[in-house]
Amino acid sequence: MSTQTSNLEGLINQEYKYGFVTDIEADTVPPGLNEDVVRLISAKKEEPAWLLEWRLKALHYWQKMKEPTWANVHYQKIDYQAISYYSAPKQKKDGPKSLDEVEPELLRTYEKLGIPLHEQEKLAGVAVDAIFDSVSVATTFRKKLEEIGVIFCPFSEAVKEYPELVRRWLGTVVPYTDNFFATLNSAVFSDGSFCYIPKGVRCPMELSTYFRINAENTGQFERTLIIAEEGSYVSYLEGCTAPMRDTNQLHAAVVELVTLDNAQIRYATVQNWYPGDKEGKGGIYNFVTKRGKCLGKYSKISWTQVETGSAITWKYPGCILLGDNSIGEFYSVALANNYQQADTGTKMIHIGKNTRSTIISKGISAGHGQNTYRGKVAILKSAEGARNFSQCDSLLIGDKCGAHTFPYLEVKNSTAQVEHEASTSKIGEDQLFYCQQRGLSTDDAISMIINGFCKEVFRELPMEFAVEAQKLLGVSLEGSVG
Amino acid sequence: MLEIKNLHARADNKDILRGIDLKVNAGEVHAIMGPNGSGKSTLAQVLAGRDVYKVTAGEITYQGRNLFELSPEERAHQGIFMAFQYPVEIPGVSNVYFLRAALNSIRRARGLAELDAMDFMAVAREKAKAFGLDESLLTRSVNQGFSGGEKKRNEVFQMAVLEPTLAILDETDSGLDIDALKIVADGVNALRSPDRAIILVTHYQRLLNYIIPDYVHILINGKIVKVGKKDLALELEQRGYAWVGEAVASA
Ligand SMILES: Nc1ncnc2c1ncn2[C@@H]1O[C@H](COP(=O)(O)OP(=O)(O)OP(=O)(O)O)[C@@H](O)[C@H]1O
Ligand SMILES: [Mg+2]
Numbered sequence: 001m002s003t004q005t006s007n008l009e010g011l012i013n014q015e016y017k018y019g020f021v022t023d024i025e026a027d028t029v030p031p032g033l034n035e036d037v038v039r040l041i042s043a044k045k046e047e048p049a050w051l052l053e054w055r056l057k058a059l060h061y062w063q064k065m066k067e068p069t070w071a072n073v074h075y076q077k078i079d080y081q082a083i084s085y086y087s088a089p090k091q092k093k094d095g096p097k098s099l100d101e102v103e104p105e106l107l108r109t110y111e112k113l114g115i116p117l118h119e120q121e122k123l124a125g126v127a128v129d130a131i132f133d134s135v136s137v138a139t140t141f142r143k144k145l146e147e148i149g150v151i152f153c154p155f156s157e158a159v160k161e162y163p164e165l166v167r168r169w170l171g172t173v174v175p176y177t178d179n180f181f182a183t184l185n186s187a188v189f190s191d192g193s194f195c196y197i198p199k200g201v202r203c204p205m206e207l208s209t210y211f212r213i214n215a216e217n218t219g220q221f222e223r224t225l226i227i228a229e230e231g232s233y234v235s236y237l238e239g240c241t242a243p244m245r246d247t248n249q250l251h252a253a254v255v256e257l258v259t260l261d262n263a264q265i266r267y268a269t270v271q272n273w274y275p276g277d278k279e280g281k282g283g284i285y286n287f288v289t290k291r292g293k294c295l296g297k298y299s300k301i302s303w304t305q306v307e308t309g310s311a312i313t314w315k316y317p318g319c320i321l322l323g324d325n326s327i328g329e330f331y332s333v334a335l336a337n338n339y340q341q342a343d344t345g346t347k348m349i350h351i352g353k354n355t356r357s358t359i360i361s362k363g364i365s366a367g368h369g370q371n372t373y374r375g376k377v378a379i380l381k382s383a384e385g386a387r388n389f390s391q392c393d394s395l396l397i398g399d400k401c402g403a404h405t406f407p408y409l410e411v412k413n414s415t416a417q418v419e420h421e422a423s424t425s426k427i428g429e430d431q432l433f434y435c436q437q438r439g440l441s442t443d444d445a446i447s448m449i450i451n452g453f454c455k456e457v458f459r460e461l462p463m464e465f466a467v468e469a470q471k472l473l474g475v476s477l478e479g480s481v482g
Numbered sequence: 483m484l485e486i487k488n489l490h491a492r493a494d495n496k497d498i499l500r501g502i503d504l505k506v507n508a509g510e511v512h513a514i515m516g517p518n519g520s521g522k523s524t525l526a527q528v529l530a531g532r533d534v535y536k537v538t539a540g541e542i543t544y545q546g547r548n549l550f551e552l553s554p555e556e557r558a559h560q561g562i563f564m565a566f567q568y569p570v571e572i573p574g575v576s577n578v579y580f581l582r583a584a585l586n587s588i589r590r591a592r593g594l595a596e597l598d599a600m601d602f603m604a605v606a607r608e609k610a611k612a613f614g615l616d617e618s619l620l621t622r623s624v625n626q627g628f629s630g631g632e633k634k635r636n637e638v639f640q641m642a643v644l645e646p647t648l649a650i651l652d653e654t655d656s657g658l659d660i661d662a663l664k665i666v667a668d669g670v671n672a673l674r675s676p677d678r679a680i681i682l683v684t685h686y687q688r689l690l691n692y693i694i695p696d697y698v699h700i701l702i703n704g705k706i707v708k709v710g711k712k713d714l715a716l717e718l719e720q721r722g723y724a725w726v727g728e729a730v731a732s733a
Pocket of ligand 1: 493494496498516517518519520521522523524525534567
């Protein structure tokens with residue numbers, strides 16, 4: 001027979017489409033981490049003294065910290081002195097004032113990635129901040145957004161143009177003492193996006209940041225801060241890719257979200273960092289801290305993530321539900337194929353009264369992939385009437401991969417209602433055969449079964465991105481069944 | 483259309499089919515009956531290309547081609563359809579989405595234009611109505627939470643939409659109420675045509691009151707031990723398989 005339908009562990013031969021390298025001259029700081037490097041980064045960005053001080057406090061704190069080992073991931077010890085902490089493509093001027101000043105090679109890179117930045121071809125209804133290694137190279141629709149008071153710009157520019165706002169909110173959700181990787185980020189963070197939605201404004205377009213790692217042996221440490229004032233709304237999307245390299249690269253980002261009364265932030269991630277090759281060589285180490293604070297009453301933060309890339313993923317986007325009646329949501333699809341390892345989940349901390357949270361996690365493991373869901377739901381004493389619903393489903397493709405679930409629950413208020421459901425299933429040979437008998441190819445059958453499995457998460461993504469995410473999962477799993 | 487010669491197949495080191503010969507011409511309806519575990523479903527699945535069953539000897543030609551050279555989906559593209567004895571659930575995938583994808587991949591393979599969602603829905607609604615499939619089942623996940631009878635109707639509904647050349651129905655009558663049985667039989671009869679053939683696997687002669695077969699085969703222990711006309715099913719119902727066994731033993 002020409003295909004072997006029952007051989008569920010067949011060779012995996014996915015192609016990573018974004019693995020090219022952009023040949024561009026870069027200004028890269030020599031490897032190593034010490035006070036001088038931090039001062040240099042801060043100087044390059046012409047930062048105010050208070051920010052340099054904050055960075056240095058973080059550095060000194062970090063130097064006394066130990067790398068955490070509790071996650072269910074295994075990797076060779078990272079040599080933090082062998083990494084370069086800053087790399088920026090050389091630009092003719094200090095920073096492009098308009099797209100005409102952006103290096104054509106950079107524009108071409110984003111075009112190849114499907115993110116056109118040119119005025120004429122910009123993605124309709126989506127404002128994009130394009131971050132290349134340590135700096136932002138372009139932000140589209142900035143002027144248009146400014147007209148309604150929405151600030152959407154590179155973090156480093158926000159520091160210069162809106163220092164009061166940055167100073168007021170930076171580190172209020174993820175303090176520089178938070179955890180090993182967040183503290184490292186606080187010391188050396190390079191660029192990222194800054195968004196501010198003023199009172200009562202519903203942001204009329206999707207805001208989106210596209211992260212690209214290009215330089216070799218460089219870490220990417222971006223920092224994103226989004227503030228939604230009273231009664232405002234914003235939907236934000238981030239995407240990420242990196243070249244194929246056979247060494248591992250570190251990506252340690254921090255994202256902080258704040259919602260005031262009745263405000264809402266929807267934050268979606270389609271993470272497709274280079275996952276390493278079929279033997280597990282190379283790939284990005286993705287150690288990310290993402291947290292939202294529902295400061296105001298009736299405010300809402302939802303995290304939706306589709307994690308298909310990275311050699312190692314370590315991230316737990318969470319919500320601190322401070323405001324009464326505030327809502328936190330977490331919808332996640334995490335894929336671990338070949339030798340990828342994902343340890344991901346969420347933290348929902350209920351503090352305010354009648355706070356609600358929903359967790360839907362879909363883990364897919366294929367090849368030798370190891371997928372761990374780690375979630376914490378804490379209902380503090382003050383959280384009268386709090387409610388949580390969690391559902392964690394795992395899907396296995398083949399029998400060399402693994403799925404693990406670690407739900408932690410802490411309830412200190414007896415009026416709370418907490419529900420947890422979990423399931424593990426296998427893509428059955430019988431399901432595949434049923435699809436094939438009806439005329440579908442193996443790959444189509446798998447992507448259909450997977451997409452069915454992830455449906456509850458995909459419907460939380462903005463329409464265009466849901467389609468992207470489905471395709472991405474299809475590509476990432478292509479040929480994973482022999 | 484279909485010719486099976488000396489077919490031997492095994493699974494898990496167990497010989498299941500041990501020398502099947504069967505010839506099905508276009509326009510014919512063949513019934514296959516036999517006790518539990520005799521190999522009926524195995525035969526159906528070998529025809530559809532399920533590779534848990536290893537063919538150890540024999541050959542099958544379908545429309546003049548060696549069937550073993552075709553993958554399961556290629557067989558589907560060539561018009562082979564099997565209604566499953568145990569239809570499979572696919573959570574999160576809507577029944578119509580699934581069926582449209584199936585129909586379109588078959589159409590693509592045949593060089594025909596794909597049907598868009600609108601055109602497809604028109605066809606699906608009409609067939610659902612004809613086969614008494616509740617419209618709500620169209621948008622629910624494939625077979626998930628369907629009752630036993632609903633699953634069987636859904637198989638026949640899919641068959642009606644895909645319009646196969648060779649339809650193999652594995653106990654599609656089991657678990658159906660009397661009305662549903664008639665509807666299913668009507669569906670099969672509607673499909674009957676000089677250029678199509680149908681293989682019915684069944685335990686009950688009742689279905690054969692509605693779908694008159696051209697031949698009835700009795701499969702015992704991996705072999706076809708008796709072939710007859712529709713009366714054979716009646717006789718079987720009265721006398722049981724022991725009688726066939728004896729008849730074969732004494733022959
Ligand atoms: N995948 C398999 N692995 C091992 N044994 C199998 C497998 N599939 C079928 N068998 C065995 O082969 C024999 C024939 O099974 P089959 O399902 O073809 O019977 P059947 O005639 O369709 O029975 P029923 O009337 O109960 O549906 C049974 O003994 C069954 O246990
Ligand atoms: Mg059977």
